[in-house]
Amino acid sequence: MSMDALARLREWIEPILQNKYSRVGFFIILFIVALAIGAPVIAPKHYAEVDPQNRLQPPSLQHLFGTDELGRDVFSRVVYGARIALWVGMLVVFIEAAIGVTLGVLAGYYGGKVDKVISAVTDMVWAFPPLVLALGVVTLIGPGLVNVVTAVAIVSWPTFTRIVRAKVQSLVNREFVLAARAIGESDLNIMLRYLLPNVIPTIIVIAALSIPSAILSTTALSFLGFGAQPPTPDWGAMVSNGMPQLPRAPWVSSFPGIFIVITCLGFNLLGDGLRDILDPKLKV
Amino acid sequence: MxxxxxxxxxxxxxxxxxxxxxxxxxxxxxxxxxxxxxxxxxxxxxxxxxxxxxxxxxxxxxxxxxxxxxxxxxxxxxxxxxxxxxxxxxxxxxxxxxxxxxxxxxxxxxxxxxxxxxxxxxxxxxxxxxxxxxxxxxxxxxxxxxxxxxxxxxxxxxxxxxxxxxxxxxxxxxxxxxxxxxxxxxxxxxxxxxxxxxxxxxxxxxxxxxxxxxxxxxxxxxxNRVAVMYAGKIVELGPVREVFRNPVHPYTRGLMKCLPIGTKRKEQLYVIPGQPPNLIEPPPGCRFHPRCPHAMEKCKKEEPPLTEVEPNHYVACYLRR
Amino acid sequence: MTVEGLRKYFPVKKGFFKKPDWIRAVDDVTFQVFKGETLGIVGESGSGKTTLAKLILRLIDPTTGKIYFDGTDIVGVSKKELRKYRRRMGIVFQDPSASLNPRMSIEETLRRPLIVHGIKDREEVRRRVLDILQKVGLGKEHMKKYPHQLSGGQQQRVAIARAIILNPDLVVLDEPTSSLDVSIQAQILNLLVKLQHDLNLTYIFISHDLLTVRYVSDRIAVMYLGKLVEIAEADELFYNAKHPYTATLLSAAPIPNPEVRYVKRFSLVRGEPPSPINPPPGCRFHPRCPYAISRCRTKEPVLKDVGGGHYVACHRAEELDLSEYTSGLWKIITESRVS
Known part of the structure; x- marks a missing residue:
């Protein structure tokens, strides 16, 4: 059984490695994941360890990325921050997908009034500038990382709905769906057993491509002070904290900033590669 | 000509x-x-x-x-x-x-x-x-x-x-x-x-x-003239009347026989067994030999050349009548 | 099974404020299918033959009309009741690669009908899946495969297996061989004929390929723009076509014999099939019919018995002799044979 799973995993990874872009993306993500998992081992200090003697030290062998205004090791904070970035990105996308896919499948399958209502709601949410809407939601439910995640997910699921709905619409008239109805399958079964499995490659692609914007939105909110509260090593919050020292100690803001960019780039490349592999016709 | x-x-x-x-x-x-x-x-x-x-x-x-x-x-x-x-x-x-x-x-x-x-x-x-x-x-x-x-x-x-x-x-x-x-x-x-x-x-x-x-x-x-192709090769070529009246290659004959004409309704149709080969690794020798009812030892090894059996009627098959 | 006055109109929106037009896809169609027979339905695209197939299986709801299956009208029945009848009907579509779920193994595809209809015993399910695979000429080795790993012919065999695994009485075959190669077509036709014989199935065989339809059918119905124009015993229809449209179809079919060529028989074919939106008044075929008289433009002909269960919807059915257009095909069907 495990051999089987291993073989399956290889089947997935091999095409990713064959594609130039997704290969780069894959290794970047692998690197970030390694940082996240191995944080206690890799990071020389704990992320919250304050050292008032060594404030705003420039990068050196001892402090690879320098220290911040409280003397905390920026490198350690960045490494621990990978955990938060990944966790936040995936959680946001998971919630988005849960809302978006459900609505998309329902709209695509039933059509008619159901479709009209769902599409109207989707368009309404889509029409708001996402960050402004998310800000609104956070002000309503209060600051905090979990609340930021919820807020970002609530404003950005329409991507999933739109693409999944279109995909389902193209599948619903395929003959295998008709055949399923002809053998007496229930609506729920048709959606779960016939439509959903055929949409999953698409969902994976959109998910991979949505993670960067999820990370960016949450970091943006954290940057504005709504997200992670100190001393949580959130990259967005770190960039924000380093801002006043920017002329004197640029390393405090720039290293977490660089990691935000690298991570987003990694997911984008991986997503593009996955799209070529899984769903060449999809253009997000 | x-x-x-x-x-x-x-x-x-x-x-x-x-x-x-x-x-x-x-x-x-x-x-x-x-x-x-x-x-x-x-x-x-x-x-x-x-x-x-x-x-x-x-x-x-x-x-x-x-x-x-x-x-x-x-x-x-x-x-x-x-x-x-x-x-x-x-x-x-x-x-x-x-x-x-x-x-x-x-x-x-x-x-x-x-x-x-x-x-x-x-x-x-x-x-x-x-x-x-x-x-x-x-x-x-x-x-x-x-x-x-x-x-x-x-x-x-x-x-x-x-x-x-x-x-x-x-x-x-x-x-x-x-x-x-x-x-x-x-x-x-x-x-x-x-x-x-x-x-x-x-x-x-x-x-x-x-x-x-x-x-x-x-x-x-x-x-006027027809060429029958199978697996990337021409297997039979000739004037259309001649090929229809007197198809020589077993593949051509098979294709003509398996059409639902000249049969009673629901009578068993002639069938060419198997499926066309993939063209990445075509069978050696004559490419039709795995499906051919008349395949001989020679067909499995050597590729039959297109040869004239009647004036202007060419067939790539070792089995000639 | 009896179909009575079946109609299906689809609305076509032309604009927000305009009233919709109606596509009369199937318009007042009445016929019977007898147990154990094959009823062939031929027609060109837009004739409504596929809509008819979907109506018969109640995959779409008719606008009006009745469908009697074993004496019960299945148009009015509840969803639950309908399921009972679904069990007794199967359908096979044209494109086997589209009619199988690409993400479902062959085994699962064949298990679904059994499970949906309450057969839950694992041993029995397995036994029946194996049994049906064998019947359609596949084996155990195909169970774990996915549709894309099979050839077109094998996929169609799976689709046939799915249609008959519940031991239905009626199977609707919608162009089951059209997308297959000639040599594979013959294999599938042989299989269908054998299954019908062994399992005592009733077929409705829909196709645009006249030679195939004549081969499998006991009776053939010809459709034009949603209407049934002629229905007769299969060989009778080919030998003695009465409706000018049937003769047109027969004369247009390419004949695999260079001794009888098109051009001579061709004079009957005129124009293209018009759109089923707002079909012509009177006889729908009259704009393309070389024999049309003034009555054809105004009065719609009804199906009349011209003897021996041969029904024609044409005002001039009795007086026309169309054999010069159809004899070529008939001759080939009965005579030509590669030895």
């Missing part, structure tokens, strides 16, 4: 795919004479469409012509630079595809598209090219040519689109028309009319035609 208009010698077109080298056309030779209709018949995946695309050098990536000659009126098309080849396409050799919706540009009127080739090839001025387009639309028997010329492809029916395609293709008076399954996507009554139109135009303009099809009915209806 006179010199052939087109002579294809030992043509090889392969696709380099990630799964391996697909030998879609693997050593095909034949001639097309003036005024004749030459049919290439075979099942899907036998390489017949690739053959047609090879002749006008439009084989899509990752396909590539790897060997052979295509001699059109004395010049080897495979040796021409792309710029010269462009002058041949449309003007000397034109091609009609199976799906007219994909071959017509949806954002231009059909009149514009029919007028365009003469502007490119003969530097004809726009106004007279348009007049000619309207004339051609009438020629392919579409009602109200003036109106039709201003239509966009999507408002036309399948048959009308294929007619406009024909008008476009004959606008430069090509000498050779390649038609790849031109009637597969239309209804039988429309098919009959399109074929009749094609044959009339062909006769009037003294064109030669290469018709690619899977339908033995069409072969019998319109062509």
């Amino acid at each position: 006179t010199d052939p208009l087109l002579r294809v010698v030992d043509l090889k077109t392969y696709y380099r795919t990630s799964a391996g080298l697909v030998r879609a056309v693997d050593g095909v030779s034949f001639e097309v004479y003036k005024d004749e209709t030459f049919c290439v018949v075979g099942e899907s995946g036998c390489g017949k469409s690739t053959l047609a695309l090879s002749i006008i050098r439009l084989v899509p990536y990752p396909g590539e012509i790897v060997g052979g000659k295509i001699i059109y009126r004395g010049t080897d098309l495979l040796k021409l630079p792309e710029s010269e080849m462009r002058k041949i396409r449309g003007k000397e050799i034109a091609m009609i595809f199976q799906n007219p919706m994909n071959s017509l540009n949806p954002v231009f009127t059909i009149g514009f598209q029919i007028a365009e080739p003469p502007v490119i090839h003969f530097n004809m001025d726009g106004r007279s090219a348009w007049r000619r387009a309207v004339e051609l639309i009438g020629k392919v028997r579409m009602p109200d040519p003036e109106v039709r010329a201003r239509n966009y492809p999507h408002v036309l029916s399948g048959g009308m689109r294929q007619r406009s395609m024909i008008a476009m293709m004959i606008s430069c008076e090509p000498k050779l028309l390649l038609a790849d399954e031109p009637t597969t996507s239309v209804d039988v009554t429309v098919q009959a009319q399109l074929l009749n139109l094609l044959m009339n135009i062909k006769r009037e303009r003294r064109m030669s035609m290469v018709l690619i099809t899977h339908n033995f009915g069409l072969v019998a209806e319109v062509c």
Whole structure:
């Protein structure tokens, strides 16, 4: 059984490695994941360890990325921050997908009034500038990382709905769906057993491509002070904290900033590669 | 016989795919004479469409012509630079595809598209090219040519689109028309009319035609000579009456026998066992031998050459009657 | 099974304020299918033959009309009741690659009908799946495969297996061989004929290919623009076509014999099938019919018995002799044979 799973995993990874872009993306993500998992081992200090003697030290062998205004090791904070970035990105996308896919499948399958209502709601949410809407939601439910995640997910699921709905619409008239109805399958079964499995490659692609914007939105909110509260090593919050020292100690803001960019780039490349592999016709 | 208009010698077109080298056309030779209709018949995946695309050098990536000659009126098309080849396409050799919706540009009127080739090839001025387009639309028997010329492809029916395609293709008076399954996507009554139109135009303009099809009915209806393709090779070639009256290759015979004609209703039909081979690793020897009821030891090892069994009737099979 | 006055109109919106037009896809169609027979339905695209197939299986709801299955009208029945009838009907579509769920193994595809209809015992399910695979000429080795790993012919065998695994009485075959190669077509036709014989199935065989339809059918119905124009015993229809449209179809079919060529028979074919939106008044075929008289333009002909269960909807059915157009095909069907 495990051999089987291993073989399956290889089947997935091999095409990713064959594609130039997704290969780069894959290794970047692998690197970030390694940082996240191995944080206690890799990071020389704990992320919250304050050292008032060594404030705003420039990068050196001892402090690879320098220290911040409280003397905390920026490198350690960045490494621990990978955990938060990944966790936040995936959680946001998971919630988005849960809302978006459900609505998309329902709209695509039933059509008619159901479709009209769902599409109207989707368009309404889509029409708001996402960050402004998310800000609104956070002000309503209060600051905090979990609340930021919820807020970002609530404003950005329409991507999933739109693409999944279109995909389902193209599948619903395929003959295998008709055949399923002809053998007496229930609506729920048709959606779960016939439509959903055929949409999953698409969902994976959109998910991979949505993670960067999820990370960016949450970091943006954290940057504005709504997200992670100190001393949580959130990259967005770190960039924000380093801002006043920017002329004197640029390393405090720039290293977490660089990691935000690298991570987003990694997911984008991986997503593009996955799209070529899984769903060449999809253009997000 | 006179010199052939087109002579294809030992043509090889392969696709380099990630799964391996697909030998879609693997050593095909034949001639097309003036005024004749030459049919290439075979099942899907036998390489017949690739053959047609090879002749006008439009084989899509990752396909590539790897060997052979295509001699059109004395010049080897495979040796021409792309710029010269462009002058041949449309003007000397034109091609009609199976799906007219994909071959017509949806954002231009059909009149514009029919007028365009003469502007490119003969530097004809726009106004007279348009007049000619309207004339051609009438020629392919579409009602109200003036109106039709201003239509966009999507408002036309399948048959009308294929007619406009024909008008476009004959606008430069090509000498050779390649038609790849031109009637597969239309209804039988429309098919009959399109074929009749094609044959009339062909006769009037003294064109030669290469018709690619899977339908033995069409072969019998319109062509002079026929080549039967199997797994990238021609297995039988000859005058159409001769091939239908006296098919020699077991594959040709099998295809003709398995049609539901000449049988009582619900009577067991003859069946060619198995499936066509994949062209990455075709069987050694004669490619048909795993499905052939008469296969001998020799067929498994050596590839039978195309040899003349009757005057002008060629067969690639060791089993000759 | 009896179909009575079946109609299906689809609305076509032309604009927000305009009233919709109606596509009369199936318009007042009445016929019967007898147990154990094959009823062939031929027609060109837009004739409504596929809509008819979907109506019969109640995959779409008819606008009006009745469908009696074993004496019960299944148009009015509840969803639950309908399921009972679904069990007794199967359908096979044209394109086997589109009619199988690409993400479902062959085994699962064949298990679904059994499970949906309450057969839950694992041993029994397995046994029946194996049994049906064998019947359609596949084996155990195909169970774990996915549709894309099979050839077109094998996929169609799976689709047939799915249609008959519940031991239905009626199977609707919608162009089951049209997308297959000639050599594979013969294999599938043989299989269908054998299954019908072994399992005592009733077929409705829909196709545009006249030679195939004549081969499998006991009776053939010809459709034009949503209307039934002629219905007769299969060989009778080919030998003695009475409706000019039937004769047109027969004369347009390419015949695989170079001794009898098109061009001579061709004179009957005129124009293209018009759109089923706002079909012509009177006889719908009259604009393309060389025999049309003034009555055909105004009065719609009804199906009349011309003897021996041969029904024609044509005002001039009795007086026309169309054999010169159809004899060529008939001759080939009965005579030509490669030895």
